[in-house]
C-alpha cells in the first residue's frame with residue numbers, strides 16, 4: 001500500500017479535538033486504549049484518520065504482508081435445534097433447501113481435493129439434533145486418514161457446547177477427546193454479540209457470552225487455538241461492539257490462544273431480521289479500523305471475503321486487515337443464502353494474490369497457524 005507522505009500524515013493525525021489528538025498520539029506510540037477512547041474514536045475520528053491509525057497498528061503486527069490460505073469448507077447440515085433471528089441458513093427438515101450430508105458425502109468432499117494443495121478444512125454447520133460427539137470425532141478421524149496433511153478447524157462453540165453436554169462431559173474432557181481425534185483448531189462462529197440483553201433477543205436459545213468465552217478458554221488451555229468473531233451491523237450500538245471486543249481482549253491477555261478476530265457483517269436477506277437495513281461500506285471500514293486499534297493483542301484481523309464481497313475486502317486492507325481467509329472453492333453457503341454478492345464463493349490462490357497486490361501489499365500464503373508457506 002502506498003505510504004502516506006509524512007506531512008499529510010501529520011495533518012490527518014493532528015486535526016480534530018484535543019481528546020482525539022491525545023488518543024491518536026497514544027495509538028501511534030503503541031499504547032493500549034481504553035473502551036472510552038475507542039468509543040470516542042468510533043464516533044469522532046475521520047475515516048482517513050482511522051485508516052492511518054489502523055494501518056500503523058497493522059504494519060506493526062504484520063508489516064506489508066496480507067495472508068490467505070488454501071482451504072475448503074464442509075457444512076454437514078443446515079438442520080438446527082436453534083433459531084437465531086439473523087440466520088438465513090438453518091431450515092426445517094421438510095424445506096427443499098434443507099440438507100443433511102452423510103459421512104460418506106462429507107468424505108467425498110475431502111476426496112474432491114485429493115490432488116489439491118489445500119492446507120485446511122473448515123467444518124461448521126447447524127446444530128444437528130441427532131448426532132453425538134463420537135460421530136463428530138469419527139468424522140475428524142476419517143478426514144485425517146484421507147488427508148493427514150491438512151489442518152482441521154472444526155465446530156463452533158455452539159456446536160461444541162451441544163455435543164459435549166449431550167455426552168455428559170466437561171468442556172475440558174470433550175475438547176481433549178476431540179483433540180485426540182485430530183481437531184487442530186476452532187472457528188470463531190457463535191460469538192454474535194456478547195451483550196446479554198441483545199443476545200437474548202437475537203439468539204436467546206443458544207449459549208450465552210460467558211459460555212462462549214469459557215469454551216474458547218478451555219480450548220486454549222489444551223493448546224487448541226481458535227478464532228473469535230463478532231456479528232455487527234444489525235441492532236447493536238458502538239458501545240456493545242467495544243464491550244464485545246473488550247471481553248475478547250481480556251481473555252486474550254490470559255491465554256494468547258486467539259489467532260484472528262473476524263468481524264462478520266450482518267447480511268439481511270431471507271432471515272427474521274430482514275427488516276433491518278445493512279450498514280454502509282464506510283461503517284464496515286470504521287469497524288475494521290476500531291477492531292485493529294482496540295484489539296492490540298490480536299495479531300490478525302480477518303476480512304471474510306465471501307461475506308463482505310471482494311471490493312469491500314480489498315478496501316478493508318487500508319483499515320487494518322491482514323488476512324483474507326482463503327480460496328474456499330465454492331464450499332460454503334452461509335453467506336450466499338443471506339444475500340452476499342458472492343453467490344458461488346471461490347478464488348484461486350493467484351486470484352487472491354492479485355487482489356492483495358492490487359492494494360499495494362504483499363500476498364503470503366499461510367497455514368492455519370500463520371506460518372508463511374509461500375510468498376506470491
Ligand code: V47
Nearest residue numbers: 086087187188189190227231264265266267304338
Ligand atoms: O456465528 C449467520 C454468522 C457465523 C449471518 O473462524 C451471519 O475462520 C452475517 O463464524 N449475516 C458462522 N453473518 C461463520 C463463522 C466464520 C466464518 C468465516 C471464518 C471463520 C473462522 C468463522 O456466521 C455465525 C454468525 O455470526 N452469520 N448468519 C447473516 N445473516
Ligand code: SF4
Nearest residue numbers: 080082084087090126
Ligand atoms: Fe443454528 Fe448457527 Fe443458524 Fe444459529 S446461526 S440457527 S446456531 S445454524
